[in-house]
Amino acid sequence: MSKQVKTDFLIIGSGIAGLTYALKVAAKGKVILITKSDKDESNTKYAQGGIAAVMYSPDSYEKHIQDTLICGDGLCDEEVVRMVITESTARVEELAAWGAQFDRKPDGAYELAKEGGHSEKRILHHKDNTGFEIERALLEEVHKHPSITIYDHHFAIDIITQHHLGVEVNSRTPDIKCYGAYVLNTSTGEVDTVLSKITLMATGGAGHVYATTTNPVIATGDGIAMVYRAKGRVENMEFMQFHPTSLYNPGEHPSFLITEAMRGHGGILKTQDGKEFMHKYDSRKSLAPRDIVARAIDNEMKIRGEDFVYLDCTHLDAEDLKSHFPNIYEKCLSIDIDITKQMIPVVPAAHYLCGGIKVDMKGRSSIERLYAVGECSCTGLHGANRLASNSLLEAVVYAHTASEDSLKVVDTIQHQEGIPDWNAEGTDAPEEMVLIVQSLREVQQIMSNYVGIVRSDLRLKRAMDRLEILWLENEALYKKITVSQKVCELRNIINVAYIIIKHAKERKESVGLHYTADYPAKN
Numbered sequence: 071m072s073k074q075v076k077t078d079f080l081i082i083g084s085g086i087a088g089l090t091y092a093l094k095v096a097a098k099g100k101v102i103l104i105t106k107s108d109k110d111e112s113n114t115k116y117a118q119g120g121i122a123a124v125m126y127s128p129d130s131y132e133k134h135i136q137d138t139l140i141c142g143d144g145l146c147d148e149e150v151v152r153m154v155i156t157e158s159t160a161r162v163e164e165l166a167a168w169g170a171q172f173d174r175k176p177d178g179a180y181e182l183a184k185e186g187g188h189s190e191k192r193i194l195h196h197k198d199n200t201g202f203e204i205e206r207a208l209l210e211e212v213h214k215h216p217s218i219t220i221y222d223h224h225f226a227i228d229i230i231t232q233h234h235l236g237v238e239v240n241s242r243t244p245d246i247k248c249y250g251a252y253v254l255n256t257s258t259g260e261v262d263t264v265l266s267k268i269t270l271m272a273t274g275g276a277g278h279v280y281a282t283t284t285n286p287v288i289a290t291g292d293g294i295a296m297v298y299r300a301k302g303r304v305e306n307m308e309f310m311q312f313h314p315t316s317l318y319n320p321g322e323h324p325s326f327l328i329t330e331a332m333r334g335h336g337g338i339l340k341t342q343d344g345k346e347f348m349h350k351y352d353s354r355k356s357l358a359p360r361d362i363v364a365r366a367i368d369n370e371m372k373i374r375g376e377d378f379v380y381l382d383c384t385h386l387d388a389e390d391l392k393s394h395f396p397n398i399y400e401k402c403l404s405i406d407i408d409i410t411k412q413m414i415p416v417v418p419a420a421h422y423l424c425g426g427i428k429v430d431m432k433g434r435s436s437i438e439r440l441y442a443v444g445e446c447s448c449t450g451l452h453g454a455n456r457l458a459s460n461s462l463l464e465a466v467v468y469a470h471t472a473s474e475d476s477l478k479v480v481d482t483i484q485h486q487e488g489i490p491d492w493n494a495e496g497t498d499a500p501e502e503m504v505l506i507v508q509s510l511r512e513v514q515q516i517m518s519n520y521v522g523i524v525r526s527d528l529r530l531k532r533a534m535d536r537l538e539i540l541w542l543e544n545e546a547l548y549k550k551i552t553v554s555q556k557v558c559e560l561r562n563i564i565n566v567a568y569i570i571i572k573h574a575k576e577r578k579e580s581v582g583l584h585y586t587a588d589y590p591a592k593n
Contacts, residue, residue, distance in 0.1 A: 072260045072261055072262055072263070072491055072492060073260075073262050073263075074262070074263045074264075074265065074489075074491070075102065075262060075263070075264050075265070076264075076265045076266070076485050077099075077100045077101065077102040077264065077265070077266050077267075078095075078098065078099030078100045078101065078266065078267050078268065078480055079091075079092070079095050079096075079098075079099060079100070079101045079102070079266060079267070079268050079269075079270065079476065079480070080102050080104070080250055080251060080264055080266035080268070080269045080270070081101065081102070081103040081104070081269075081270045081272060082104055082226045082251065082269070082270065082271055082272060082273055082292075082293060083103075083104075083105060083270075083271070083272030083273040083274060083293065083444070083446070084103060084105035084209075084220065084222075084272075085205070085272060085274055085444055085445075085465070086201070086204055086205065086208065086444065086462055086465045086466060086469075087270075087272040087443040087444030087445075087465040087466075087468065087469050088103060088105075088270065088272035088443070088444070088469075089103075089205070089208035089209065089211075089212055090208065090465065090466050090469035090470070090473075091270050091272065091441075091443060091469040091472060091473050091476075092212055092215075092218050093168070093208070093211055093212060093215065093218075094469065094470065094473035094474075094477075095268075095473050095476055095477060095480075096215045096217040096218050097217070098477050098480060099217065099267075099480060100217055100219075101215075101217055101218045101219065102219050102221060102264060102266070103212070103218060103219070103220045103221070104220075104221045104222075104224040104225075104226060104251075104253055104264070105220065105221070105222050105223075105224065106223065106224065106225040106226075106256070106288060106292075106555060107222065107223065107288050108222055108223075120172075120183060120185075120193040120194050120195035120196075120200040120331065120459050120462075121162060121165075121193070121194050121195075121200065121204070121459055121462040121463050121466075122134065122158065122185075122188070122192050122193055122194075122457070122458070122459035122460050122462075122463050123158035123159055123161070123162040123192060123194060123463060124155065124158055124159055124192055125159060125162070125180055125182065125192065125194070126179070126180075126182070128190065129190040129191070129192050131152075131155050131156050131158075133189050133190055134155045134158070134188075134190075134192060135148075135151050135152055135155045136189075137187055137188055137189050137457055138151050138155065138451070138457045138460060139151060139453075140187070141187045141359050141453075141455050141456070141457040142451075142452055142453025142454055142455055142456075142457070142582065143453060143454040143455055143581050143582040144453065144454070144581065145306075145453035145454040145581065145582065146450060146451065146452065146453035147449070147450025147451070147453075149431070149450075150431060150449055150450040150451050151450075151451055153431060153467070153471075154449075154451050154460075154463060154464055154467045154468075157467045157470070158463055158467070161463065161466040161467055161470060162194060162463075162466075164466070165204060165207065165208075165466065168207050168208060168211050169207035169210060169211065170196070170203055170204045170207040170208075171196055171203055171207070172194040172195065172196055172200075172203075173194075173195055173196055173197065180194050181195070182194060183195055183331050183334050183335070184334045184357075185330045185331055185333075185334045185357075185458035185459055186330055186333060186334070186354070186356075186357045186358055186359055186360060186363065186458050187357075187358070187359040187360075187457045187458055188457070188458065188459075193331065193334070193458070193459045195331065197394065197395070197396055197397070198329055198331065198394065198395040198396065198397050198398055199397050200462075201462065204462065221253070221255075223255070223256045223257050224253050224254065224255055224256065224262075225253065225254040225256055225292075225555045225558065226251045226252070226253050226254075226273075226292065226293075226296065227251070227252045227253065227254055227261065227296075227492075227553060227558055228251065228252050228296055228299065228300070229248050229250070229251045229269060229271075229296050229297070229300050229437075229440065230248065230249040230250045230251060230252065230263070230265075230486075230489055231246050231247060231248060231249065231300050231301075231437065232246065232247060233300070234249075234489060234490060235486075235488060235489070235490075239300070239301050240301055243301060245438060246300065246301060246302070246436070246437045246438065247437065247438045247439055247486075248269045248300070248437050248438065248439045248440035249265055249266070249439070249485070249486040249489060250263065250264045250265040250266040250269060250486075250489070251264050251266075251269065251296075252264075252492050254553060254554075254555065254558070256555050259552070259554075261491075261492035261494065261553060262492075263489060263491055263492065265485045265486065265489060266485075267439065267480050267483040267484070267485065268439055268440075268441065268476050268479075268480055268483065269439060269440050269441070270433075270440075270441045270442070270443060270472065270476075271293040271296070271297065271427060271435070271440065271441065271442040271443070271446055271447070272293070272442070272443050272444050272446065272469075273291075273292045273293030273294075273444075273446045274288070274289050274293075274444060274445045274446060275289045275291070275422060275423045275445040275446070276289055276290060276291030276294060276310075276423050276563070276566045277289040277324070277419075277420045277421065277422075277423075278290050278291075278324075278514070278563060279291060279310075279420070279513065279514065279517050279563050279566050279567050279570065280310075280419075280420035280514055280517050280518050280522070281511075281514040281515055281517070281518040282316070282323075282325055282417070282418075282419045282420065282518060283324050283325060283419050283420040283421065284313055284316050284324055284325050284326070284327040284419050284420070284421050285324055285420070285421070286324060287324065290559040290562050290563050290566075291423075291446075291562050291563060291565070291566035292558075292559070292562045293426075293427065293442065293446040294307075294423075294426050294427055294446055294562075294565075294566055294569070295561070295562035295563075295565035295566055296562070297427045297435060297437065297440070297442070298565055298566075298569060299565065300437060301437075302427060302428075302435050302436050302437045302440070303427070303428040303435070303436035304425070304426065304427055304428060304448070304569055305425055305426070305428040305448045305573075306424060306425030306426075306448050306454075306573065307423070307425040307426070307566070307569045307570045307572075307573040307574075308425065308570060308573040308574040308576075308577055308583075308584045309423070309424035309425050309452070309453075309454055309455065309582055309583040309584055310420055310422075310423055310424070310425075310570065310583060311360055311361070311364075311420075311421050311422040311423070311424060311455065311456055311583050312360070312361075312364040312418040312419060312420055312421060312522070312523050312583075313327060313330075313360065313364070313418065313419055313420075313421035313422070314330075314339075314360055314363040314364040314366075314367050314416070314418050315327075315328040315329075315330070315332075315333070315339075315367075315381055315414075315416040315417075315418075316328060316416060316417055316418070316419035316421075317401070317402070317414065317415070317416060318377065318378035318415035318416055318417045319405055319415075324419075325417075325419045326401055327419075327421075328381060328398060328414060328416055329395070329398070330360070330458050331394075331395075332381060332383060332395060332398070333356045333357055333381070334357065335383075335386065335391070335394060335395075336383070336385070336386050337356065337381045337382060337383040337386070338355075338356050338381070338382045338383075338385075339356045339363070339366075339367065339379055339380070339381055339382075339416075340379065340380045340381075340382050340413065341370055341374060341376070341379055341380070342374070342376050342378070342379065342380065344380070344382075344413075347366065347370055347379075348363065348366055350366075351363075351365075351366040351369075352366070359455060359457070359458075360421075360455065360456075360458065361454075361455045361582055361583045361585075364418040364523055365523055365524065365585060367379050367416075367417070367418055368418060368522075368523045368524065371417070377417065378415040378416060378417045379415075379416060379417075380413035380414060380415060380416065381413065381414045381416050382413045382414075383409050383410070383413075383414070384409075384410065384411055384412065384413060386410075388410035391409065391410055392410065395409075402414060418523060422445065422456055422461060423445055423446075424448070424452040424453070424454070424455065424456050424582075424583065425448045425573070426442070426445065426446045426447045426448040427442035427446055427447050427448060428447075428448050429441070429442050429443075429447045429448065429449055429468070431449075431471060432471050432472060432474070432475040433447070433449075433468045433469075433471055433472030433475065434472075434475065435447075439483060441472045441475075441476065443465060443468045443469050443472050444461075444464070444465040444468070444469075445461060445465075447468065449464060449468060451464050452464075453582060454581045454582020454583055454584065455582035455583050492553075494552060494553065503556065505543075505547065506547075506556050506557055506560050509540055509543065509544055509560055509564075510560050510563065512536075512540055513537065513540060513560075513563055513564055513567055514563075516533050516536050516537055516540075516567070517533065517567055517570070519533075520532055520533035521533050521567075521570060521571055521574060523585065524585050524586075524587060525574055525584070525585065525586045525587070526586055526587040526588050527575075527586070527588045530571055530574055530575050531575075533567075533571050534568075534571050534572075534575070537564065537567055537568060537571065540564055541564050541568065544557075544560055544561055544564055545561075548561055574586075
């Protein structure tokens, strides 16, 4: 039986952003945190490399700021960059106080790593599974708090706005308000109405818009699609970051990430005949920013007609390599690759979305009472390209600023009355799941083939033409069948794919992660 639930704070997503925000607002009121999978399943969990923060001299906030601005290729919001970077030390210490065990030296100082685009060692890590460790620590704290309730295996279908009260809403409506969300209990099939004074979108990225991605299967762009359908502002979706080095292991999905920290540790990219090539593309060689490295690998594979390149770590100390990257060592060993003796086959994969729900410096979206934090948001920090390990930092800083603003206004907000229950009248149970599966594959192939690392006007037009057919088919299916997580995820993926193509078509220049053959020189 469907029910209506009221709460002070509704959080959609259980990664570092959602969990941090929950801990900061829970003292003020009731918190419901919903997640469509297990409570610990999020993009955070798979963040191997670490979190960037200024901790010790000779590093400085100014150095980190400049590295971020350079990587963002002229499109960062400098005010945002300065705010996030100068907050980094305090936010990392807060994570440590909550129990996150970052690697330390014998004297107790943090052991810092260096990654592509960084001028100093400033990456805090926990071996090669930092995100997993942060997620563990935060969940432990969340479970202790009596005001926080986690609903796992609950899927947010749409946010509730004036539209659901019969008021016509469009992108020019100045005061769209969010009243909560319609939430599908995937265990029972019932759709509940969750009314909230404040809603936080923390749904992560959208890697599964592409056929090859390092993201977990939950990364289907749900939050971005929901806000876009609600006529909220979405920006910079053309900037999808492809991680240069995912493990080339045909048939495995999602792809296993080979962290950038391995290149920071001394790993060298080579073609299949064992020759280095990054010096041809950038003076920083294998430690150049990700967009440069990904394009270089893509180009080498195309001109050589090969499916992958190698990451060579065989010249590094074997025991030190295994100590720093135990999970990667074990994973590669499971497919008969000993990284201390054999090179690792790697290929670029969709990894991180720099665009998303446009928010201000307090995490507020263009829809009132709706905040967005983490990968689903677009803050202005990353610009055209994210600097390695700035994503977890952005999540905790914006969870902090959003919580501060939320706590100031929550008592001035009342729950909206008269919200109707979810209407499933006239729908039937789906008979042919093969239609959903096939449509998903088609979207992913369209995006990978035409809207990948290198684009062109012709490829983008072809992608949009083919996507339009899939959109029409899926909308007809969505209206006909009983709502399910699979059909909603497909709907969201198609929505997000459309926005990515639309924004890519509008940007008539090559900048950062958006590289088009028709406009190769930065304008």
